[in-house]
Amino acid sequence: MVKRVSVKDIAREAGVSIATVSYVINKRTDQVIAPQTVKRVEEAVARLGYVPNLGARALASRKTKLIGLMIPQTEKEQRLMFSNSFYGEFLSGLEYEASKKDYSILISGSRGQQSYSKVAKTRSLDGIVVVGVDSPGDVEDLKKADIPVVLVDYWGPETGVNKVNIEDKRGGYLAARHFLDMGHRKIALATGYLKAQGVNAQRHDGYRQALQEAGIEDDPGMIFSGTVSYEYGLELGGIIASMEDRPTAVFCTADILALGLIKGLAKASLRVPEDVSVIGFDDGFLALAASPELTSIRQDVAKKAEVSAQLLIDALDDKGIAQRSVVLQVSLVERGTVKRI
Amino acid sequence: MVKRVSVKDIAREAGVSIATVSYVINKRTDQVIAPQTVKRVEEAVARLGYVPNLGARALASRKTKLIGLMIPQTEKEQRLMFSNSFYGEFLSGLEYEASKKDYSILISGSRGQQSYSKVAKTRSLDGIVVVGVDSPGDVEDLKKADIPVVLVDYWGPETGVNKVNIEDKRGGYLAARHFLDMGHRKIALATGYLKAQGVNAQRHDGYRQALQEAGIEDDPGMIFSGTVSYEYGLELGGIIASMEDRPTAVFCTADILALGLIKGLAKASLRVPEDVSVIGFDDGFLALAASPELTSIRQDVAKKAEVSAQLLIDALDDKGIAQRSVVLQVSLVERGTVKRI
DNA sequence: TGATAATACTTATACGTTTAAGTGAAAAGG
DNA sequence: CCTTTTCACTTAAACGTATAAGTATTATCA
Numbered sequence: 001m002v003k004r005v006s007v008k009d010i011a012r013e014a015g016v017s018i019a020t021v022s023y024v025i026n027k028r029t030d031q032v033i034a035p036q037t038v039k040r041v042e043e044a045v046a047r048l049g050y051v052p053n054l055g056a057r058a059l060a061s062r063k064t065k066l067i068g069l070m071i072p073q074t075e076k077e078q079r080l081m082f083s084n085s086f087y088g089e090f091l092s093g094l095e096y097e098a099s100k101k102d103y104s105i106l107i108s109g110s111r112g113q114q115s116y117s118k119v120a121k122t123r124s125l126d127g128i129v130v131v132g133v134d135s136p137g138d139v140e141d142l143k144k145a146d147i148p149v150v151l152v153d154y155w156g157p158e159t160g161v162n163k164v165n166i167e168d169k170r171g172g173y174l175a176a177r178h179f180l181d182m183g184h185r186k187i188a189l190a191t192g193y194l195k196a197q198g199v200n201a202q203r204h205d206g207y208r209q210a211l212q213e214a215g216i217e218d219d220p221g222m223i224f225s226g227t228v229s230y231e232y233g234l235e236l237g238g239i240i241a242s243m244e245d246r247p248t249a250v251f252c253t254a255d256i257l258a259l260g261l262i263k264g265l266a267k268a269s270l271r272v273p274e275d276v277s278v279i280g281f282d283d284g285f286l287a288l289a290a291s292p293e294l295t296s297i298r299q300d301v302a303k304k305a306e307v308s309a310q311l312l313i314d315a316l317d318d319k320g321i322a323q324r325s326v327v328l329q330v331s332l333v334e335r336g337t338v339k340r341i
Numbered sequence: 342m343v344k345r346v347s348v349k350d351i352a353r354e355a356g357v358s359i360a361t362v363s364y365v366i367n368k369r370t371d372q373v374i375a376p377q378t379v380k381r382v383e384e385a386v387a388r389l390g391y392v393p394n395l396g397a398r399a400l401a402s403r404k405t406k407l408i409g410l411m412i413p414q415t416e417k418e419q420r421l422m423f424s425n426s427f428y429g430e431f432l433s434g435l436e437y438e439a440s441k442k443d444y445s446i447l448i449s450g451s452r453g454q455q456s457y458s459k460v461a462k463t464r465s466l467d468g469i470v471v472v473g474v475d476s477p478g479d480v481e482d483l484k485k486a487d488i489p490v491v492l493v494d495y496w497g498p499e500t501g502v503n504k505v506n507i508e509d510k511r512g513g514y515l516a517a518r519h520f521l522d523m524g525h526r527k528i529a530l531a532t533g534y535l536k537a538q539g540v541n542a543q544r545h546d547g548y549r550q551a552l553q554e555a556g557i558e559d560d561p562g563m564i565f566s567g568t569v570s571y572e573y574g575l576e577l578g579g580i581i582a583s584m585e586d587r588p589t590a591v592f593c594t595a596d597i598l599a600l601g602l603i604k605g606l607a608k609a610s611l612r613v614p615e616d617v618s619v620i621g622f623d624d625g626f627l628a629l630a631a632s633p634e635l636t637s638i639r640q641d642v643a644k645k646a647e648v649s650a651q652l653l654i655d656a657l658d659d660k661g662i663a664q665r666s667v668v669l670q671v672s673l674v675e676r677g678t679v680k681r682i
Numbered sequence: 683t684g685a686t687a688a689t690a691c692t693t694a695t696a697c698g699t700t701t702a703a704g705t706g707a708a709a710a711g712g
Numbered sequence: 713c714c715t716t717t718t719c720a721c722t723t724a725a726a727c728g729t730a731t732a733a734g735t736a737t738t739a740t741c742a
Contacts, residue, residue: 347728348728359729364730398728
């Protein structure tokens with residue numbers, strides 16, 4: 001291991017004290033340092049190739065410039081988490097925005113017992129963003145530990161916490177409404193698990209509201225809930241194809257589900273949109289990759305990530321800031337998977 | 342901010358010195374501590390809710406239990422990096438494997454001037470994995486800085502560095518060979534940029550070798566090189582469709598390129614595989630999502646990530662270990678996008 | 683029984699940084 | 713000319729942990 005060069009070395013090289021070095025490095029405006037001293041220090045830094053040790057800085061200043069990204073998943077889903085391109089896109093946007101302000105992202109799969117607040121403490125994270133909170137208890141835990149946090153895709157009632165959401169309910173409403181406008185009456189819902197405070201429950205609510213407004217009664221036989229995966233969509237395609245009283249339209253709460261569904265239907269010789277109409281959710285590149293191209297509810301994942309980073313960093317910079325809640329818009333993008341009947 | 346509880350607090354609570362606390366917490370077998378003392382300390386830890394501060398531990402022990410994942414991208418591609426599900430899957434696998442040994446993953450987009458070794462030093466990373474090295478200079482930089490590293494998807498000649506690759510060349514060979522076996526003679530290549538030490542150059546080599554063995558001479562007009570993206574594939578579809586002497590088969594060095602290509606061809610009313618045969622690379626879920634399902638060269642991304650983590654962690658645990666180079670197998674998975682002619 | 687070894691700790695220093703408080707010299711003010 | 717400011721630093725403590733070296737007590741052995 002090559003010897004690290006520290007402030008001490010710079011101090012010796014420049015002939016000043018380590019405090020002066022620290023002041024120069026941090027460009028502290030409240031300290032006055034002679035220009036030639038600044039120059040001497042800067043030259044020493046360049047000559048020795050000094051880079052500050054953020055770990056040590058964190059110890060002294062209690063700021064690590066580290067943001068944790070927590071994505072609660074079951075052990076089984078764990079390995080797949082970032083395969084879902086939504087998470088990848090979110091992470092990418094988060095890293096991009098955070099790095100502008102010199103923050104780095106630490107990934108944590110929240111394995112087993114590791115509570116968010118525990119990870120945050122051990123790693124001395126400045127703040128964390130949690131996408132898709134598991135249980136409200138976790139939120140309490142976080143608030144109690146007094147860790148700056150932004151909750152993404154969580155619809156719990158808690159106040160005093162930053163939240164970033166999209167109009168999930170409206171998305172569900174728009175999808176169902178579109179089907180209705182196109183003459184459909186038997187409209188199924190394919191979704192991930194309907195956790196009480198989760199996005200799927202909201203989308204489900206919107207869907208149901210539209211149906212109710214159209215005088216259609218609830219039909220539990222039209223609700224299919226499982227994992228948000230291509231495989232589950234595929235499975236559902238088979239199931240729906242073999243129903244005696246088959247829906248003419250299916251609203252999928254994720255594009256990836258829709259892709260699987262379309263494939264599953266195709267395997268059972270049902271064509272989209274001729275036999276079954278489909279609407280997805282997310283409108284990522286998957287929607288374009290599908291054939292025919294997928295009609296979908298668009299959300300701006302990059303924006304979601306950007307806003308999440310900003311809310312968190314604002315909270316870190318200025319501790320007194322009010323906790324905010326941002327809800328981003330969604331819209332229906334019409335493509336080729338819905339047929340008028 | 343709630344006051345942190347430190348070893349000092351535990352020491353006071355348990356009535357021992359901080360050294361003893363440290364020994365108990367780290368379960369050091371070379372130190373002998375009375376069972377009842379261990380118990381007292383452990384109870385104090387539980388009572389006060391102590392969690393170790395890894396940052397401070399890092400300062401003292403010079404081990405952060407942090408692994409950096411660096412993915413060199415241009416500024417423009419930056420925001421998209423994890424949208425490519427390959428990276429997401431890799432990250433996911435890496436985190437999964439690393440977390441088993443209590444390592445966390447820090448994401449770094451390697452923005453601009455930040456050299457790998459600089460990031461590694463500032464964040465005191467124990468080691469880093471770089472996927473798709475930019476320039477050989479970076480490798481030198483890393484070796485000079487003496488930072489444990491594993492290079493993924495890099496075919497440079499350097500020794501003394503851990504490397505993880507797949508049989509890229511063989512993949513290219515298999516694809517072209519399959520086309521040839523199916524009677525094709527005009528076989529195009531759609532690929533990312535052909536960086537000298539990159540995977541695409543290897544795949545290109547394999548492709549060329551197969552053609553040469555079949556007595557087909559090099560035709561630069563059959564090589565299309567751009568970004569690895571759906572959009573570029575789409576664009577290529579249009580270009581290829583309008584060629585006067587159109588290829589009957591296209592080998593795409595990524596599934597996502599193939600999806601775009603298929604869509605682009607479809608827009609020009611060319612069908613796959615009737616008019617043009619296509620083979621992809623990766624064989625992720627995209628290959629299944631395509632219709633018809635994509636014939637593709639399969640690589641095991643999760644395995645790649647797992648092996649990368651293991652090589653790195655082995656190197657960290659046991660500094661004397663020889664640097665290894667692992668090459669994982671690929672195989673051709675036949676589906677529906679290649680037609681015999 | 684005295685020397686040696688094993689046990690069960692504690693003391694003290696180090697890791698690399700930040701920062702409040704202190705210091706001496708020069709400049710400004712009366 | 714003496715006092716007060718301002719300037720340009722330096723000293724020293726602190727952050728939370730690990731660990732080499734030291735110390736007292738008890739057990740072992742010849």
